[in-house]
Amino acid sequence: MMVGVSDIPRRSSSRTAKLASIPLGIAGRAAVGFGRRMAGGDRNEIDAEMAARAAEQMFTVLGELKGGAMKFGQALSVMEAAVPEEFAEPYREALTKLQSEAPPLPAKAVHHVLDQQLGTRWRERFASFDDVPTASASIGQVHRAVWSDGRDVAVKVQYPGADEALRADLRTLSRFAGLFATVMPGTDVRALLDELTARTEEELDYRIEADNQRAFAAAFHGDPDFIIPHVVASSPKVVVTEWLSATPLSVIINEGTREQRNRAGALLAEFHFSSPARVGMLHSDPHPGNFMLLDDGRLGVIDFGAAAAMPDGFPPELGRMVRLALDERFDELTQLLYDHKFVLPGKKVTDQEIADYLRPFTDPIHGESFHFTRTWLQRVAGVATDLSGPQFRTARTLNLPPEYVSVFRVLLGSVGICAQLDAYAPYMRILTEWLPGLTDE
Known part of the structure; x- marks a missing residue:
């Protein structure tokens, strides 16, 4: 049974203290764990226990605060498939709860x-x-x-007071972006928070x-x-x-048949890639709680609070980039990145560096169908976030123009859900049908 709450905690000092308790609590447990390892405790057992407690603390605090804190948790939950398996289970359980649970309003x-x-x-x-x-x-x-x-x-x-709480949470969370990034490797926390902040007023x-x-x-x-x-x-x-009666993708992820998971993954990709052309908008809240599978095989979609206006559809440059990456014409692709401000001013990047950086991400477009798995996503995220690797150095020269932030976050979120589903999807067929610039020469 869920415990009732009278309202969203709205006092800035109270909310800030609660949010601060998450990274501080994690740091404290790490110190305790280190001490226990020095005393001869089992390292794996201690690490697993600390991860479980940190995940539970994150859920408890974000869930109680609701507002921007809970929204941030939901956005992070999409990318839990990128977390290495030995650390994933406690975070997976705690973050999945954020997709559908929080203390109710009386x-x-x-x-x-x-x-x-x-x-x-x-x-x-x-x-x-x-x-x-x-x-x-x-x-x-x-x-x-x-x-x-x-x-x-x-x-x-x-929720009463959600407007004040959402704005306050996003300001506070921005101050802790670096610490939250340690909990969810492979996620650009700062860009995620910036975009969530930009869409605050619309969603209210x-x-x-x-x-x-x-x-x-x-x-x-x-x-x-x-x-x-x-x-x-x-x-x-x-x-x-x-009202829509259907099975949420969060349930399909854990209990669905192979056929259900493949169908859900393929339809999810098609929904995201086709919407700008069909509606002139992109559904911008990709987490499993917003998508469900009906008994007749249709994909149901809810929660349109975050939707990016794209009256002209996807920019054709996006499809052009995919085509050049597919053909391995990295000299032309590098120039295209410069032309459209994907390289930071004053920075230099070579064709070879772009080729080495992008190759791990292009697996889904090589072949008619692709098997999205947690292992694949963990590998890609690991390469991209290895601080000592050349790909990380390349990433520091690159820029994501503001008009592309929502697009890339949604498409990465969609891939993250497909990896959770362990789905085979005809990704290239879908891109060929819906992504402008891909087949144009």
Whole structure:
């Protein structure tokens, strides 16, 4: 049973202290573990125990704070497949919880928000409303209800004070970016936080989320492979959508059949690569809690609070880069990187350095189908983050232009989920169909 909380902790000093307790707690346990190893304790057993406690502390603190802290945890959870297996299990369990769990808002507080957002006679708009939430989002929680016309609906209610908390969390988390990076190697924590901060205001207004979802639902209406629930009603702090009964990818990851995992991975990739062309937007919150597989094989998608506007679709330069990497025309690719500001001003990088840096990442485009695995992702992440390796030195010369941050984060997140699914996916076929610039010469 989940324990109720009265509200999001909003005092800046209190929230900062809680967030600070995560890296400090991890450092403290490391010191204790070192002492126990010196005293003759079993190193592997001690390291595993420390990792488990650190992961549990991370979940507890981020989950209680909700807001930006929980959103940050959800974003990190996508890349847990990149963590080496000997350390992965405790983080996997704790971070997966952040995709669907957090202490709930009491019914009285929920009713107060509904009074403000849908009017004091809001109950007349529902045939029934379940006061016990079914899930928690980063800045709100979801209740199941029946609309007045008999439709099953999901009612997302924003936590009171979420706006203040989200802004404060993201400012505080930025100060601890380096320490959090040690918990999740292979993740550019600073860029992740910068982008989350940039999208804060959009996600706080549920009317924007509702408009995003309406656009996706219209574009994918009647599609044999995808389903987007339609929006029933919306206001700044409450959004009501059709209820979707399906199996979340977090469950498919652990319990799904080979067929289910392959299908989920392929459809996830197709959804992300096709959306800019079909909708003019990119769903920008890639974690398993937002995707589910229906019994009929369709992929269901929810939570459109973060969606990057791409009215002209993916930039054709992206497809051009993939084509040049595939053909190993690294001289042209290096020039393209310079031309589009992917190299930091004043820095120099050679064709060979770019070739050596990118080759580990290009595995999925060599061949008709690719098997995404945790082992593969761990290897790629390990090469990219080896501080003593040449790839890391190359990475320090490269830059990610602001207009590409969301694109790369989403596509890397999608790959991370595919690795968790252990999915075989026809990646190159999907890219060839949907990525502009790939087949143009």
